[in-house]
Amino acid sequence: MIKEKYLHAGLLVFGVLAPFLFPNYTVQISLLWIMILFALTWDTLGGQMGYNSLGNIVFFGVGMYISAIVQIGVVYDVALYTSPDGAALTGNFAPAQYYTGLALGILAAAVGCVILAVLFSQVFFGLRGPYFAIGTLGLALAAGELVGAWDYVGGGGGIALPVFPSDPKSQGIFFYYLCLVSALATYVFLRWLYNTRFGLAINAIRDDEEKAEAMGIHTKRHKTAAWCTSAFFLGISGALFGNMTGFIEPLEVAFPTITFGIFMVAMALLGGKGTLWGPILGAIVFHLIKEVTWTYLLGWQWIALGTLIIINVVYFQQGILGWARDKWPDLFGLTVDEAMSSGSEKRGSS
Amino acid sequence: MSTPTIEVSNVSKSFGGVVANKMVSMKVEPGKITGLIGPNGSGKTTLFNSIVGYHPIDEGSIKFQGKEISKLRVQQIARLGMLRTFQQTRIYSKMNCVENILISVPHRTATFSDMFRKYPAELTDKAEHLLEFVGLYQKRHLISGDLSFGQQKLLEFAMALMNEPTVLLLDEPTAGINPTLINGLIDRLKRANEEFGITLFVIEHNMRVIMNLAEHMYCLAHGEMLANGTPDEIQNDQRVIDAYLGAH
Structure with a gap:
């Protein structure tokens, strides 16, 4: 199997140099990192724990709004800012005010989403299988509508976020690196997490939750912690995406259930759910295909993406990595050990 | 009494x-x-x-x-x-045998932070010994769902032993085990009772x-x-x- 350290080095070098190598694509590559974060965090529940959430996009949107409220709130009255009279204020942020607000906003988004995930866990983990999927889908759809009816945050009209206190090119590069760091942090954290007892416990919940309960595993505790992990990173990604876009509104930007909300599922499935690298691979392939079809097959792009998802679900249900594991099990360590016992193995190796 | x-x-x-x-x-x-x-x-x-x-x-x-x-x-x-095994054998079918055993450690005293600890080498050793005890040592890195029904039963039994139940x-x-394996299983059940005091x-x-x-x-x-x-x-x-x- 390809040594992971080469993959790490390759990704890191690409990540750091990309804005200089491909200056015209900074935004698209920033989005790629967010897509990787989406797929990784979706896979924590959907792939590793077997809970297919269609509502994870809620944390993205909530993170975006929490961050916006905090960023504005440190300087102005939010209700005034979002009222028609507040339109002139968007550019009135000194650099110090902007960066303090942004830092606090990102932090608040992450923490707020974790708190929300704890609350949702109390309700939604009573549901299993398809009921959990539909329940969380309802949550995502409701969240967009609820925020749209809330005038304090601008309702359906949305909010124009504080303007970056420098030129747009610096803004692109600034947020590019924040996206890179958040995606890498997600990867490093999950990689560690899946190697602890936690990883095995949520795998056990995926394979047979009743058995896990019968063996005394604290299932509720693990499920809640897993969703909190996803929520934490999704909240950060929402805060970043909102600031990159500059203008947020509930249905298309903050809670885009049928685009980002479905993409995160499709990317994890494409790469191979339940693996660490699968969602990353899926996100890269999916994002490339998406950007290429948007450029060269405009008008047919949704049909192309739909076809990709259908082929994936019908012929390659295990995704690219799952398929590779079935084809070359040796490469993934699925081998019969010739040694008869742990004792003879030690003798053999010494 | x-x-x-x-x-x-x-x-x-x-x-x-x-x-x-x-x-x-x-x-x-x-x-x-x-x-x-x-x-x-x-x-x-x-x-x-x-x-x-x-x-x-x-x-x-x-x-x-x-x-x-x-x-x-x-x-x-x-x-x-107090632990039970199931009539329809239940194991974690997408995990390998060692992982199946490891996750079955007793959870009586598990604290919140224990969730994020790794398994010490003693536990991995113990898991491998239990797999040896039920005769699955060679297949320990295989995905448990690919084992035969009888082997899955043995794995489920080893998982229960790992949990150190009273x-x-x-x-x-x-049920469903080949008659020649049954004698081996009876022997192991008796040993679990005598040696492990279960x-x-x-x-x-x-x-x-x-x-x-x-x-x-x-x-x-x-x-x-x-x-x-x-x-x-x-x-x-x-x-x-x-x-x-x-x-x-």
């Missing part, structure tokens, strides 16, 4: 109009192997499920080492040290197996406790013979 490990008193359970258990009373003595037999549909698995907290009972009392447990939930009872409830441990409570249809294994036996029929005694007494009890042959 010491406190029974499990004491069931006058437990009844019905599902709609079907009375699955009616005023059932029985005891499992510590350190012993106790058997439970009865024709199909006599309420054996229902009694198991009631004991481990899988469903609430309608009336009666269930005690584990003198402590009332009939109101506790499955996970709480499991963490007290008492282990086995629901038909030899009290066993076994549902079994195979009379040869249960007569060999159990020191004390109970027989259920139509949801009621029909008889109890040593294997010899049960074998010669006319009511038990009638229940199995269908005379009423």
Whole structure:
């Protein structure tokens, strides 16, 4: 199997140099990192724990709004800012005010989403299988509508976020690196997490939750912690995406259930759910295909993406990595050990 | 006599109009192997499920080492040290054998931060020894769902041993296992009882197996406790013979 350290080095070098190598694509590559974060965090529940959430996009949107409220709130009255009279204020942020607000906003988004995930866990983990999927889908759809009816945050009209206190090119590069760091942090954290007892416990919940309960595993505790992990990173990604876009509104930007909300599922499935690298691979392939079809097959792009998802679900249900594991099990360590016992193995190796 | 490990008193359970258990009373003595037999549909698995907290009972009392447990939930009872295996073998089918064993460590004292710790080398060693004990050492890195049914049963048994239970409830441990493997399994059950000191409570249809294994036996029929005694007494009890042959 390809040594992971080469993959790490390759990704890191690409990540750091990309804005200089491909200056015209900074935004698209920033989005790629967010897509990787989406797929990784979706896979924590959907792939590793077997809970297919269609509502994870809620944390993205909530993170975006929490961050916006905090960023504005440190300087102005939010209700005034979002009222028609507040339109002139968007550019009135000194650099110090902007960066303090942004830092606090990102932090608040992450923490707020974790708190929300704890609350949702109390309700939604009573549901299993398809009921959990539909329940969380309802949550995502409701969240967009609820925020749209809330005038304090601008309702359906949305909010124009504080303007970056420098030129747009610096803004692109600034947020590019924040996206890179958040995606890498997600990867490093999950990689560690899946190697602890936690990883095995949520795998056990995926394979047979009743058995896990019968063996005394604290299932509720693990499920809640897993969703909190996803929520934490999704909240950060929402805060970043909102600031990159500059203008947020509930249905298309903050809670885009049928685009980002479905993409995160499709990317994890494409790469191979339940693996660490699968969602990353899926996100890269999916994002490339998406950007290429948007450029060269405009008008047919949704049909192309739909076809990709259908082929994936019908012929390659295990995704690219799952398929590779079935084809070359040796490469993934699925081998019969010739040694008869742990004792003879030690003798053999010494 | 010491406190029974499990004491069931006058437990009844019905599902709609079907009375699955009616005023059932029985005891499992510590350190012993106790058997439970009865024709199909006599309420054996229902009694198991009631004991481990899988469903609430309608009336009666269930005690584990003198402590009332009939109101506790499955996970709480499991963490007290009472574990069950399933009639339809249940393992974590997408994980490999070692992982299946590792995740079965006792969770009685698990704190919140334990969730994020790694497994020390001793536990991995112990897991491999248990796999060796049930004869699955060579296949330890294979995905457990790819093992044969009999091997999965052995794996499930090893998982239960890893959990270091006080008492282990086995629901038909030899069902579906090839006859030559059954002897090996009986031997391992006895060793688990003698060497690891685990009290066993076994549902079994195979009379040869249960007569060999159990020191004390109970027989259920139509949801009621029909008889109890040593294997010899049960074998010669006319009511038990009638229940199995269908005379009423």
